[in-house]
Amino acid sequence: MKHMKKIIKNQxxxxxxxxxxxxxILGILAAVAVPKFMxxxxxxxxxxxxxxxxxxxxxxxMQYARLSLSNDAEPDMTTLAKYASNQVGGDFTFTFEASGTTGILITVTREEKTATYFWKRPGL
Structure with missing residues (x-):
């Protein structure tokens, strides 16, 4: 019994x-880290x-180069937009809009994030 009391006392x-x-300390670290993570x-x-x-x-x-080489002429922007849209996909929504003969407006969207770029036909 004495031995047991000694063990309990030393714990x-x-x-x-x-x-x-x-x-x-953990609360302070969480308050600093969470906004940075977001x-x-x-x-x-x-x-x-x-x-x-x-x-x-x-x-x-790539589609511009492929169509130019296979047709020995520059492709029209509507055809180019159609072929380009067949080559992309996945988790993103792509739109390719022909803008006359000058280029294509590319728009990418995912989860309320959007990016756009105007691709110009080479030589312009």
């Missing part, structure tokens, strides 16, 4: 003050849309 634990101090999330979503816009630009450029 140490955290005091209430130490536990409260740790909780306060900002990073929004920035990442916009950058993903910007990256998809680059894929749309590449699609238009």
């Amino acid at each position: 140490k634990g955290f005091t209430l003050i130490e536990i409260i101090a740790v909780l306060v 900002s990073l999330t929004e920035t990442a979503k916009q950058k993903a849309v910007d990256g998809a816009l680059s894929a749309g630009q590449s699609s238009v450029s």
Whole structure:
């Protein structure tokens, strides 16, 4: 029995003050980190849309080159927009709008984030 009392007496634990101090520190860290994390999330979503816009630009450029070589003439913008829209997809919504003979307006959307770019026909 004496041996058991000795063990109980020698056991140490955290005091209430130490536990409260740790909780306060964790609360402060959370208050600082959460807004920063939310900002990073929004920035990442916009950058993903910007990256998809680059894929749309590449699609238009590749289709322009392919149609120019296969037809031995410059393609009209409506045909180019149709072929470019068949090459992209995934999690993003792409729209390709022909603008006369000068180029194509590319718009990419995902989760309320949007990016646009006006692709000009080479030589303009």
